Amino acid sequence: MKNHLCRASHAAACLALISIAASACEQPDGKSGNPTSTAATAAAPASIDDIIKARNLTPDEAMAALKVFVPPGKYDEFIMFTSGGHRGSVMMYGIPSMRLLKEIPVFSPDSWQGWGQGETESQHILEDGSWGKGTPTLTWGDLHHPQLSLTNGKYDGEWIAVSDKSAGRVGIISLKDLKTKSIFKTPNMTSDHHALWTDDSEYLIQSAYFPAPFREANGYAGIEEYAAKYRGVASFLKFDRKTGRVVPAESFQMELPPYFQDMSILGRGPSEGLLFINSINTELSTGGTLEKKPAMEVGASQKEMDYLHVINWKKALELSRDKAKVTAVNGINVISLQTAKDDGLIHFVPESKSPHGVDLVPGGEYVVVSGKLDPHVSVYSVAKIKKAISDKTFEGKDEHGIPILKYDACIEAHIPTGLGPLHSVFDADGNGYTSHFLDSTVVKWTIGPPYNTPDKAWKVTDKVSVHYNIGHLQAPGSNTKKPWGKYLVALNKWSVDRYPAMGPLHPQNLQLIDISGPKMVLLSDTPTLGEPHNSMIMPVELLQAWTTYPETGWNAAKMAKSEVATAQGKESIVREGNTVTVHGTVMRSHFTPDIVRVKQGDKVIFHWTNVESARDATHGFGLHGYNVNLSVDPGATESAEVVVTQPGVYPFYCTEFCSALHMEMTGWLLVEPQ
């Protein structure tokens, strides 16, 4: 018992040793001669062929295994940002490994990351991004599409904008620290589908999904007044790249008819300045299943065609600066439907009814729409649409007086692809790929000139089965000027039997497909958390995130030095009346202070600064009883505020395993009874 312990007399040296990174430690049994095994050096127990045989892999499965594996310590080639749907977050996956690298909380709290879990700045972001007016602070959102910011129509690796279908909001994530910087509750919208960037991320463009009586008092009108008083809206939100925030004063909206405006796409090249929005429910159905009226699924499926909205948004932007052309409604300038019509800002093109996806080929020459009840992909020529507008080749007007262009004057191709077509993406070689919900397939087809010669244009060239009920699909850089191709991910809504039974709620299923050859090859299945609506994929090199904060005492929300940072040695506890402020620091492996004495009823404000600069040296601050957990990343200053209504002893401790003496990184909040 004498020789084998790290003796008390050596305690100081021991502590120094265990407070540093493991890499600096000696190998204590270097003399034992035991070899260190790694994947790179171990004596392998079997050959490649033996393993293939033992695991009963087919040759195609073995090839897929070798295509998707990323060896320990090596990096994936691409990063995919995928929506978490009503989980309220964004997921980051590596491609080809399909490992879930990170989840970025936006609309929902994440106690691990200290997001909305008593941390002051994130609480404010969630509160500021709620409806207000006596409704609760929202702690979820239905995050639909993550959109990577653009410079000259290409991903620039700086920001992600996300939308919330459940409340018509946009969130902004910085790719510097992968944290949310702001949530903007767009006025006059109760919902949206996504928020698109313009080609230099100057504006975010968002359309309402559910029309709303936003001009009425209290935002209320009976559903019987749907046609008269409910209206759709498109929002053009000015974005400030420096702060990661929307600038309401420079933003505007355009009133639209009360159709459900769904997905949209912005033009570029020949279609520069145009915005294309799909619509459903031009029937103006409102449901009423208990009132012997048809459900929306029937009511909104009566007409043969809905309307692709073609909006000259650059002209609308000019108009929005003319005070005579706009009215402020609930704090934002709105171009009325009448003005939009009178000034020729909007035209309709018939599209196969109840469409979901609208996509743009890389050069901007064609708009690709899929009416989900029509077993074809519809391709519109931008040149033809522009000519039809200029020639006034109308087939009539809708009931609001908006001109409808002749379908035949705009359509370029109508490709028979399969049942339930939804969305299309593009590779670098002139091919389109369309998802089919009902067929559960991805169909590959050729884009027309200038991508392929006319004889090779608009042809289906391959099809792959996916599992099951695919919604979106994505390929690197699709819908930008610069697609990379190589991989495609099918985002399947149902997994059914693809995984062991895990209870009634099934995961959705991401399938990685190799599109580098002439034929698509399904490589792997990956279950998901949440509901991954859409994603964006970029090369890993574009992600140039910080590994620690640039300055000690950093305010992550404001992306600047914190006003309440504390330097080491300057820690204090300050009482002013009933408010006690703790100016503290954290480092391996203690809090300063670690004893905080207060009285029942006090307000206690904690400001913790992580004074470490080592990569990965994060500390947590978990406070029993008062529902607080902070993640104090290297260099960060994080705050929390609680009113200690109940007396008692409330231990606090580091919740992020930081060192060999992490378990000892503890403290006490002592609340003396009044």
Added chain:
Amino acid sequence: MKNHLCRASHAAACLALISIAASACEQPDGKSGNPTSTAATAAAPASIDDIIKARNLTPDEAMAALKVFVPPGKYDEFIMFTSGGHRGSVMMYGIPSMRLLKEIPVFSPDSWQGWGQGETESQHILEDGSWGKGTPTLTWGDLHHPQLSLTNGKYDGEWIAVSDKSAGRVGIISLKDLKTKSIFKTPNMTSDHHALWTDDSEYLIQSAYFPAPFREANGYAGIEEYAAKYRGVASFLKFDRKTGRVVPAESFQMELPPYFQDMSILGRGPSEGLLFINSINTELSTGGTLEKKPAMEVGASQKEMDYLHVINWKKALELSRDKAKVTAVNGINVISLQTAKDDGLIHFVPESKSPHGVDLVPGGEYVVVSGKLDPHVSVYSVAKIKKAISDKTFEGKDEHGIPILKYDACIEAHIPTGLGPLHSVFDADGNGYTSHFLDSTVVKWTIGPPYNTPDKAWKVTDKVSVHYNIGHLQAPGSNTKKPWGKYLVALNKWSVDRYPAMGPLHPQNLQLIDISGPKMVLLSDTPTLGEPHNSMIMPVELLQAWTTYPETGWNAAKMAKSEVATAQGKESIVREGNTVTVHGTVMRSHFTPDIVRVKQGDKVIFHWTNVESARDATHGFGLHGYNVNLSVDPGATESAEVVVTQPGVYPFYCTEFCSALHMEMTGWLLVEPQ
């Protein structure tokens, strides 16, 4: 434009078609002759050797790829349940693919799963599991160890118990639907480390980490009275297998000295009836960094040895039924420290200071402890401990009068393994594997007789480097009667450079290691969400979860038919005073009712029953503005209650993509102004 659309006249047929699963749909372009590519049938563009060369894989990396790949549609061999730490959840991973299969929310809400997001039953579970007494409802926990329930000392695939270090709580998850059934706030404890099952899951045994003055008025005593008034506690919680709940009336506690009681392990076989608990801080340090006292990391590292608590818990159980031996404290019967001592329920064995892990070999003959400042693994013989107790081979008593057994009389082996040893697991072949935080290694060693002959006992036989700072490690069935071996997972606390920079907060790193051969082989790296403290691994066949609920109208929390289920055709909206109750159904693709008219100030109660029985046919209920999202799984009845304080039009919709007409599955909550 005439032939290519699904015409209005066929709308009914179209709707029927798109409301069924995709598998029933015809291939519309079956005549086009395009081959369907899958991993199993595609013409491969390259050979195995070509891919290995192109991707620059070493032979060992290629073998690892082939060992971990699970082909599309096939299942993993094992399931690992891993803690999410201060994320408050449990993660399910497949082994060997290491795909994240599911996250099970326990202490923190998950809006995707409708957990704690306005759903009535889960809100009640979170409220009931909080501290009460004027402190907030907790919406996070620091979930440390998921423990699979046992029958005869082996996993039975029925329940998972989890602990919350931040509040001393236990949560119970059913493996039938992978949902949380209850959260129990254990009295007299402000924290814990884990909750262990007895060998037939009759009791959950939990020890406090932070001592607390739980006998004092208001649970308060100044930190200066730490030695006199703060006490540790071990809890013995009776578990009801039918309801998934703790039965407080049949539970009891044992008071302990104010050391920090950390991890514990229950005996079996020769150690049946004994409970072994590690302790740290026998120095009774309380920190005081701003008061010129040593931080806990120094203060709690002064003595050479801490005390392994050996508790005869079966004898304590008998005693707890004697009213003269217990006192009710805050609603639970407590055996005092005096009684525990007088009745010989507790003995101490010296252990290397500041230990973290304590583990039991499969047969129960040896207890394995790692003092994290001692570069050895300490193995105690249960037979020796029992003999020392019976012979009263004491080296003294602690200051509370608890006898301390002689170290030399209990120790069996002291194996030099490396710096910072923490935890040990076992395979089916008589080997132990110990994690080393400071060395960042897993070290393999041989257990003594009867597992190996004396000449081959207690020898280090292999070592593998991990990346970095490993905490727990796990192998299938370790710490049960029946380990399976084959794989080992290293749960590494730091990842540093193993992944692309993703901001200052790094993921932790799970590493899969092949232990099927004489030498360990590192196979793969997987980043994690949250903080995976510990895990349990079982064969996939043990998971026999429901794929839909057994009856339509199921209450998941109560695991029985819901009292508020609504049958199809029986939907209604009932007003009683200011309360409006919606008895509704959901199915592809509509709500009944889909129009709900209420007045400002009403309380609105929604009960939604999913009348579908198809696997994976989940619907969501997302309600704008009132912070509600429900996941209504096939067969489930889910409820939400809101007070509509603010007038307006609040659309609701299905948040889980359910069908081709999912986008049309909408409704309106119309709140008329007062």
